[in-house]
Amino acid sequence: MDTSAQWIAGDWGSTRLRLWSMRGTEVLARAETEQGMATVAPEDYEPALLHLVEGWLGRDPTPALICGMAGARQGWAETPYAPVPTTPLATPMPVRTRNSHLNVYLIGGLSQTEPPDVMRGEETQIAGFLALNPGWDGVICLPGTHTKWAHVSAGEVVSFQTFLTGEIFALLGNQSVLRHSVAAAGMDAAAFAEALSDSLSRPERLAARLFSIRARDLLQGADPVAARARLSGLLIGAELAAARPYWLGQQVAVIGPDEMARLYALALDEQGVPTTRTDATAMVLAGLGLARKMLKAAP
Amino acid sequence: MDTSAQWIAGDWGSTRLRLWSMRGTEVLARAETEQGMATVAPEDYEPALLHLVEGWLGRDPTPALICGMAGARQGWAETPYAPVPTTPLATPMPVRTRNSHLNVYLIGGLSQTEPPDVMRGEETQIAGFLALNPGWDGVICLPGTHTKWAHVSAGEVVSFQTFLTGEIFALLGNQSVLRHSVAAAGMDAAAFAEALSDSLSRPERLAARLFSIRARDLLQGADPVAARARLSGLLIGAELAAARPYWLGQQVAVIGPDEMARLYALALDEQGVPTTRTDATAMVLAGLGLARKMLKAAP
Numbered sequence: 001m002d003t004s005a006q007w008i009a010g011d012w013g014s015t016r017l018r019l020w021s022m023r024g025t026e027v028l029a030r031a032e033t034e035q036g037m038a039t040v041a042p043e044d045y046e047p048a049l050l051h052l053v054e055g056w057l058g059r060d061p062t063p064a065l066i067c068g069m070a071g072a073r074q075g076w077a078e079t080p081y082a083p084v085p086t087t088p089l090a091t092p093m094p095v096r097t098r099n100s101h102l103n104v105y106l107i108g109g110l111s112q113t114e115p116p117d118v119m120r121g122e123e124t125q126i127a128g129f130l131a132l133n134p135g136w137d138g139v140i141c142l143p144g145t146h147t148k149w150a151h152v153s154a155g156e157v158v159s160f161q162t163f164l165t166g167e168i169f170a171l172l173g174n175q176s177v178l179r180h181s182v183a184a185a186g187m188d189a190a191a192f193a194e195a196l197s198d199s200l201s202r203p204e205r206l207a208a209r210l211f212s213i214r215a216r217d218l219l220q221g222a223d224p225v226a227a228r229a230r231l232s233g234l235l236i237g238a239e240l241a242a243a244r245p246y247w248l249g250q251q252v253a254v255i256g257p258d259e260m261a262r263l264y265a266l267a268l269d270e271q272g273v274p275t276t277r278t279d280a281t282a283m284v285l286a287g288l289g290l291a292r293k294m295l296k297a298a299p
Numbered sequence: 300m301d302t303s304a305q306w307i308a309g310d311w312g313s314t315r316l317r318l319w320s321m322r323g324t325e326v327l328a329r330a331e332t333e334q335g336m337a338t339v340a341p342e343d344y345e346p347a348l349l350h351l352v353e354g355w356l357g358r359d360p361t362p363a364l365i366c367g368m369a370g371a372r373q374g375w376a377e378t379p380y381a382p383v384p385t386t387p388l389a390t391p392m393p394v395r396t397r398n399s400h401l402n403v404y405l406i407g408g409l410s411q412t413e414p415p416d417v418m419r420g421e422e423t424q425i426a427g428f429l430a431l432n433p434g435w436d437g438v439i440c441l442p443g444t445h446t447k448w449a450h451v452s453a454g455e456v457v458s459f460q461t462f463l464t465g466e467i468f469a470l471l472g473n474q475s476v477l478r479h480s481v482a483a484a485g486m487d488a489a490a491f492a493e494a495l496s497d498s499l500s501r502p503e504r505l506a507a508r509l510f511s512i513r514a515r516d517l518l519q520g521a522d523p524v525a526a527r528a529r530l531s532g533l534l535i536g537a538e539l540a541a542a543r544p545y546w547l548g549q550q551v552a553v554i555g556p557d558e559m560a561r562l563y564a565l566a567l568d569e570q571g572v573p574t575t576r577t578d579a580t581a582m583v584l585a586g587l588g589l590a591r592k593m594l595k596a597a598p
Contacts, residue, residue: 073517081518111514111518112514113518115507115508115511115514116511116514116515116517116518116519117510117511117514118514118517118518146476146510161507162510162511162514163506163507163509163510164471164475164476164477164506164509164510165506167475167476168467168470168471168475168509171467171470171471171474171475172463172467172470175470175474176463176466176467176470177445177463177466178463203502203503203505204502204503204537204540204541205541206502206505206537206541207462207463207464207534207537207538207540207541207542208414208460208462208541208542209414210462210463211416211445211461211462211463212414212415212416212461215410215411215414215415215416215417215461216415218372218415218417219380219410219412219415219417220415235506238503238505238506239506241503241506242503242504242505242506242507243506243507
């Protein structure tokens with residue numbers, strides 16, 4: 001039996017590379033490293049990729065479709081941004097390789113002129129979601145280090161907005177004075193809900209509420225898990241307040257890492273917003289599968 | 300001529316120790332090290348202090364009055380917080396020393412129950428300001444890593460509020476994805492004013508505006524000094540929005556490091572708030588001078 005890959009799917013982010021050996025929509029094998037875009041020089045992309053997929057290659061050249069930061073200016077090769085409104089996927093861009101058993105294609109990102117915004121990687125998840133949910137109109141929320149909200153209609157991304165919430169949470173929780181009072185993990189649903197509601201109803205007070213996490217601990221002692229939940233609730237609440245034009249009166253699909261996606265869905269539920277949750281990896285694979293079809297259909 | 304100190308003034312913060320050899324209100328000499336509270340173990344405070352002031356000591360024991368984080372739980376010895384409303388200075392707390400030529404006293408901080416808040420060090424500057432401006436009623440703003448706003452009336456601190464703005468600015472500018480687009484120094488007055496006004500008028504949109512600093516640079520190229528000014532304007536604007544109950548309809552005294560104090564005063568001026576600016580070091584010395592008088596008056 002031939003166990004070689006029919007095609008290879010890749011998500012090459014800033015801090016991580018994930019690869020899948022595929023036959024149609026079936027995953028034959030997977031591989032992952034910490035060799036993200038931030039640590040790989042342009043000439044090292046091909047060797048890094050080959051090192052992981054060599055065992056998956058057959059006699060014929062295997063196409064590898066890769067989304068994410070590998071297509072950034074500091075990545076393997078720069079793919080252009082497609083300005084919204086647009087369908088999420090453009091035809092994948094071929095990249096020259098030395099090894100003749102591998103045909104590499106990079107997925108391009110999306111851009112928005114006003115307000116200025118960009119995405120690289122999430123467009124593939126959006127494409128995957130739309131491929132699995134044809135005709136779906138609404139808002140897609142992709143929680144992560146940089147959370148994206150995208151308004152989708154008639155198969156196109158109409159507008160989108162990026163939030164630094166995940167990155168700010170990590171910086172405040174691990175490096176600011178709050179780190180002395182905030183646990184490294186854990187969740188307290190009641191503390192999260194209270195802080196979320198606080199922040200959503202008076203988002204302009206956010207800046208005033210952060211230090212009180214530390215002060216409350218100094219004065220009264222405070223459970224560090226509740227403090228972590230409170231920080232998370234304050235920041236996600238502020239994001240939801242700013243993203244209100246996106247979710248108000250819409251149906252929202254939340255795609256992303258389990259725990260974060262759960263928090264966002266919980267928060268939206270409390271606002272009476274109908275949400276569905278889907279797995280990020282499944283969306284990446286569906287999106288890259290669609291990109292592969294576009295490639296085959298290309299003249 | 301006797302050049303020894305009549306008394307010693309000290310401000311022992313988290314990251315820095317500053318000392319002054321004093322005669323009355325006159326500064327005879329000064330010394331400074333990076334041996335802040337964060338890096339000094341309790342038993343090392345006395346040797347660290349002695350190392351710097353040994354040359355200032357005379358035959359008789361010299362009083363040293365020290366404000367700041369040396370009085371924190373992780374500091375030299377814990378001084379209690381005085382709950383507001385209260386006059387900014389309590390009687391300084393003596394600390395046992397091995398060296399008999401030095402009498403060390405630590406200044407206590409202030410606390411507030413609701414919303415929970417604490418200060419250590421700024422109370423001395425407030426006391427100094429009130430000593431130099433007797434009868435002054437209004438709001439004192441002390442910009443810094445953790446900016447404090449204090450409402451002062453009839454010689455007492457009535458309420459206060461801490462903001463992490465300075466620390467968040469440093470974390471976002473130096474460590475987040477924005478660092479690629481934000482200069483390490485410099486100011487662009489027009490970009491600052493525009494971002495400030497944006498943020499003050501729609502503070503709930505702050506979370507949505509931060510990433511656009513990066514995206515604008517990626518799409519159009521952007522001056523990193525203007526980007527830095529924009530980040531500063533967005534964050535100070537959000538702080539001013541949250542601190543509105545403090546400054547609205549008040550006169551505001553801004554005490555603090557020159558550049559930051561200038562930005563806060565500029566921002567308040569644009570809101571039509573009458574501001575005065577004073578030097579932080581002069582306020583520390585005036586406050587510690589007052590603490591010394593309280594010591595002499597104590598039974």
